[in-house]
Amino acid sequence: MTDTKIGSKAAPVRFENVSKVFGKDVVAVDNINLNVEAGKLVTLLGPSGCGKTTTLRMIAGLEMASSGKILIGDRDVTKLPATDRDVSMVFQSYALFPHMSVLENVMYGLTFSGFAKEEARSRALNGLELVGLQGFDSRLPSELSGGQQQRVAVARALVLEPQVLLFDEPLSNLDAKLRRQVREDIRAIQQDLGLTVVYVTHDQEEALAVSDEIVVMRNAAIAQMGTPRQLYDAPNDRFVADFIGEANLLECQIVEINGDAATIEIEGYRHTLPRRGLSEGAATIAVRPSRLVIGSHQGIPATVAKATYVGVRMEYTLTGEFGQVFAVHDDVDAPLDPGTEIKMGFADKGPVLLPG
Numbered sequence: 001m002t003d004t005k006i007g008s009k010a011a012p013v014r015f016e017n018v019s020k021v022f023g024k025d026v027v028a029v030d031n032i033n034l035n036v037e038a039g040k041l042v043t044l045l046g047p048s049g050c051g052k053t054t055t056l057r058m059i060a061g062l063e064m065a066s067s068g069k070i071l072i073g074d075r076d077v078t079k080l081p082a083t084d085r086d087v088s089m090v091f092q093s094y095a096l097f098p099h100m101s102v103l104e105n106v107m108y109g110l111t112f113s114g115f116a117k118e119e120a121r122s123r124a125l126n127g128l129e130l131v132g133l134q135g136f137d138s139r140l141p142s143e144l145s146g147g148q149q150q151r152v153a154v155a156r157a158l159v160l161e162p163q164v165l166l167f168d169e170p171l172s173n174l175d176a177k178l179r180r181q182v183r184e185d186i187r188a189i190q191q192d193l194g195l196t197v198v199y200v201t202h203d204q205e206e207a208l209a210v211s212d213e214i215v216v217m218r219n220a221a222i223a224q225m226g227t228p229r230q231l232y233d234a235p236n237d238r239f240v241a242d243f244i245g246e247a248n249l250l251e252c253q254i255v256e257i258n259g260d261a262a263t264i265e266i267e268g269y270r271h272t273l274p275r276r277g278l279s280e281g282a283a284t285i286a287v288r289p290s291r292l293v294i295g296s297h298q299g300i301p302a303t304v305a306k307a308t309y310v311g312v313r314m315e316y317t318l319t320g321e322f323g324q325v326f327a328v329h330d331d332v333d334a335p336l337d338p339g340t341e342i343k344m345g346f347a348d349k350g351p352v353l354l355p356g
């Protein structure tokens with residue numbers, strides 16, 4: 001049995017001005033800089049085609065960078081083949097060998113990399129235990145649920161004790177309920193073992209749920225990087241505001257600046273919030289649906305255009321001179337009817353000015 005702890009080899013990943021160009025002119029990744037700390041889970045999030053998978057594959061060595069430098073720990077791995085990088089990848093398709101048992105699947109990479117059979121077996125059993133699949137070792141992949149198959153794939157990657165573990169949309173093939181379960185499992189294992197994980201998804205809720213940090217990508221570049229809360233509470237521009245959680249975008253005027261605070265005005269309603277480097281004049285704010293205050297006295301005049309009961313809350317579409325916004329409220333027992341005239345305000349820390 002080994003005395004190294006899985007995760008003890010976790011290393012940071014660093015990109016310095018990395019680009020990837022396919023053919024003559026398909027720029028899949030455009031000069032990005034990235035720091036993934038050891039023991040953290042960082043998600044690459046963005047719409048289809050923004051360069052997430054290419055970025056991940058460059059860490060794995062499945063694609064070679066066209067320019068720039070990639071470091072894992074202190075090692076410059078930019079030109080190293082995949083087999084020499086000390087990373088493992090979990091794919092969305094699981095990619096298990098159908099004719100091999102669960103145990104043989106997990107042992108495969110270990111024997112391939114030179115472990116004696118008994119040692120490989122004991123490490124593989126340990127890996128299966130870590131993902132909660134003890135007792136499943138003699139089953140075939142076809143005798144497991146999708147979630148269990150994905151856990152075998154995770155075990156198979158874990159037992160190699162990589163410096164970095166990569167996940168490429170690992171939940172895509174699972175139904176909604178299992179997705180939540182497996183993402184919680186992955187996060188728990190990552191935290192327990194202190195693994196460095198880079199995780200690709202296009203699902204913002206999944207990214208918010210599992211990440212220490214999220215890297216939002218757009219058109220081959222990084223739009224913004226930060227903790228889930230930083231991105232949700234202080235998006236830099238419309239794209240990030242809209243991509244992470246739902247956001248209402250409203251035009252406003254900055255009518256007063258006072259140090260780091262700005263006072264904005266919309267139809268006579270004023271609200272003071274962080275200035276974020278902006279000056280007086282026209283600006284845009286983003287407001288989350290739960291941070292719109294629906295009242296009858298103070299605020300921006302609005303009409304309830306649509307009211308939908310979804311069990312745990314009411315969802316409202318509000319219209320007015322400002323356009324249309326989406327609001328949620330927990331007044332399920334006393335909902336507002338369509339046509340009701342209200343005044344719309346902002347909660348403390350509700351709106352955020354968009355500098356970009």
Ligand code: ATP
Pocket residue numbers: 022023026027028046047048049050051052053054055202
């Ligand atoms: P998705 O969520 O759809 O997987 P993504 O964000 O992972 O998208 P990538 O797969 O990294 O995006 O692709 C980025 C860009 O590079 C796209 O325009 C894609 O068409 C292009 N691309 C990716 N792989 C290749 C390749 N092998 N040859 C040519 N172009 C490629």
